[in-house]
Amino acid sequence: MRVGIISFAHVHAPAYAVALHQIPGAVLGGIWDDVPERGQQAATQYETTFFADRELLLASVDTVIVASENRGHREHVLAAAAAGVPVLCEKPLATTLADAQAMIQACEAAGVALGTAFPVRYSAAVQSLRTAVQSGLLGETLMIRATNRGTYPGGWFGDPELAGGGALMDHTVHVADLLRWIWQREFTQVYAEAATRHHEIAVDDCGLLLITLDGGLIASLDPSWSRPVNAFPTWGDVTMEVTGTGGAANLDVFAQNVEFFGNARGRTEWRGWGDNLDRLLLEDWLGAIRENAPPPISGWDGLRAAELALAAYRSAATHLPVALPLS
Structure with a gap:
């Protein structure tokens, strides 16, 4: 199965390219990028x-996999839908609800699958x-x-026009998707605070969300770019x-690692040895396309996760809780 990648703007794009070379029956069929030099370098x-x-x-x-800046997701997904090509879109699915809805509707009208890239679901620990x-x-x-x-990823992630937000976006x-998937509940409210404390950038780099789900379940989330x-x-x-009423559990998705001490990097480095989440994500996606099955993680899953982030921004701006869904 031939897989294309639209844009190498996102930091996850290289991992997808590596994974495609590892999956039997998958071929990295080509790369397009609106920055030709970046695309040519990646293709080489x-x-x-x-x-x-x-x-x-x-x-x-x-x-095709869309791995562009967040703002470009709608344009590229609509192009894939018009061409009749199933499309796996990097998260967040979109930076506005209108864009997310347009992407879902275009793919449904064209009869092509739309998936959202949430690889953390594939962790054995999760x-x-x-x-x-x-x-x-x-x-x-x-x-x-x-x-x-x-x-902080740097680059366009600090540009509010290209990224649609900062750390909260x-x-x-990722955690929004896990909450919905593990507990099979929808969000009903969020209260959030956001600020820029760690970096001199035009978007938020830290925040805290207090999330309510169906049935009154409460979750807190720190999504900050706070690691040095x-x-x-x-x-x-x-x-x-x-x-829980019957026990407790602590999850650390990336705890499986080897600790390296080397002069080349000048600091300690953790290298994961556990699940290759990107490969597992792509294997599941390609299997669904091959079998003409529904996408394992749908466009609607992407919309609901993005909706929580958008509601969190509304809450942070007003310092009031925001009811969900927005749409």
Whole structure:
């Protein structure tokens, strides 16, 4: 199956290219980028073809991954839908609800699959927690404390026009998806605070969300870019502390790592040895396309996660709780 990548703007794009070379039956069929030099460099590095015309790439592949700046997601997904090509879109699905809805509607009208890239679902630790919660092992869940703290990615992530927001936009959505998927509940309210404390940038780099789900379940989330870029041994974390009437559980998605001490980097480095979440995500996506099955993580899943981030921004601006859904 030939897979194209639209844009190497996102930091996750290289991991997708590497994973495609590892998956039996998958071929990285080409790259298009609105910055030709970046696209050509990636095509050379990952041994594929650079397409100067996005429509020619779409005509030559079976499915495509959109890994552009957040603002470009709508344009590229609509182009894929018009070409009849199933499309897996990087998170957040969109920076506005109107864009997310337009993307879903275009793909539904064209009869093509739209998926959202939430690889953290594929962590064995996450799936173990989901089994524990849904089997009743922990009893009734009372409270969840979650984090998705990271280092500031730099570049366009600090541009509010291209990114649609800062840390809250970038890091709320992963945990939002896990909350919906593990507990099978929807969000009903969010109260949030956001600020810029760690970096001199035009977007928020820290915040805290207090989230209410169906049935009154409460979760807190720290999605901050608060890890020191030049000192922290990895990019960040995804953690959950779950308290239930019958027990408790602590989740650390990236705890499987080897600690390296080397002169080349000048600091300690953690290198993960556990699940390759990007490969597992792509294997599941390609399997669904091959079997003409619904996408494992849908456009609607992406919309609901992005909606929580957008509601958090409204709350942070007014210092009041915001009811969900917005749409």
